Amino acid sequence: MSLQYYPIETGRLVLRRFTLDDAPAMHAYVSLPEVARYMMWEPLSLEETRARLERWLGSEGDAEEGDNLSFAITLKGSGELVGDCGLGFRNKAARQAEIGFSLNPAHQGKGYATEAVGEMLRLGFERCNRHRIYARCDARNDGSWRLMERLGMRREAHFREHALFKGGWDDEFYYAMLEDEWRAQQEGAA
Template identity: 50%
Template sequence: MLMPLYPLKTARLLLRPYTFDDFDAFHDIQSRDDVTRYLRSDNRDREEARQELTKLIGLEALREEGDKLVLAVELPATGTLIGDVGLFWTSREHRQGEIGYIFHPDHSGKGYATEAATEMLRLGFEVLGLHRIAGSIDARNDASARVLQRLGMRREAHFVQNEMIKGEWTDEVVYAMLNDEWRAREKA
C-alpha cells in the first residue's frame, strides 16, 4: 500500500491531492488543444472538466492493484497549478506500474514534468516496491518522449497504428524502467 503524507516536496514543486479549488486552473489545462492533442480525451468544456476533476479528487493512495494515484503539481512560491502526475498500479503479481503526466504548455521546457515524474518513480520503486514502471505515449509526442528519456527510462516498444484516437490510427511507444535500473540511477 502507498499512502504518502502530503504535500510531497521536490526541489521546486509541491505534489498534492486535487481539490475543488483547483477547478479554474484544471479547466484551463484540460481545455487546450496543445494539451489534449496526444491524449485519448478531447478538450473538456467546463462541465466535462468538473466531472473529470471530481473523479481525480480522492485518488491519493494506492491500496490495491488497479488503483491510481493522481496528484496536482503546484509551484509553491505562487500556488499555481501547472499540471498533474500519476502512478497507476497495474499488477500486484508482477509488481508493475505506469506513470503519466499532463502539464500546462506555459510551464514546459523547465524540467517540471521530469521532476514530478521522478517523484512518482521513487514512490513506485522505493515505497510500493514495484519491479517495473512503464510510460506509454503517442509516438508523435516528442516532448513527452524526451521526459521519459531524461528519467532514464528505456524505449521498449513501438506499436504501429495500434489505437484509433480522435478518428485516426496512431502509433504508441512504450518506455520502461526496472527497479534495478532505478537503484543504479540513484547511486550514480
C-alpha cells in the first residue's frame, strides 16, 4: 500500500489521504455545475461522491501502472477540505503519470491548486520515478491551463474538435513536463 506518500505538507496546505468521511465536504464542490463543466462527469450526488471516494481509495495500490494516488487538499490549521488532486500511474516501462485536480470555488484564486499540484509533480519525479507527467484539459478551461503554465508545464498539443463533449465540439490541450525539465527548474530555483 502507498501509505508512505501521505501526508504531504506545503506552506499553507496539508495534502492527506482521503477517508469516506470526506464525502460531504467533497460533495459541496463536486455537486456544482461550474466544477463539473469541463470534467468527464456531471455534478455528483452525495451517493456518487461516496462511490467515487471508494473507487479512489480502492485504486491506490503500490504506485504501479493503473494505480492512483488521491490527495485531499486541506488547509493547515483549520483542516478544512478545499479540493483534491492526484497522480495516476500509466505506462510502467515508460514511467508516465497523469495529474488531476479540482478546487472548491470558495477557495479558488488563492494559489492553493498551484501549491498542491506542484507537489504532485515533486512526488512523481522525486519519489515515484516518473519520466513524464502530463495533464489534459478543455481548451476553454483557463484556470486549469494557466495553473499548468505557472508550474512550468509545456503545452504539447491542441486537439481541435477531436471529439464531442457535453453537446458540442471538444478542443483539448495536453500539458506535460519531463523529469529533466523538472530537475532543471529545481536547480534554477535553488
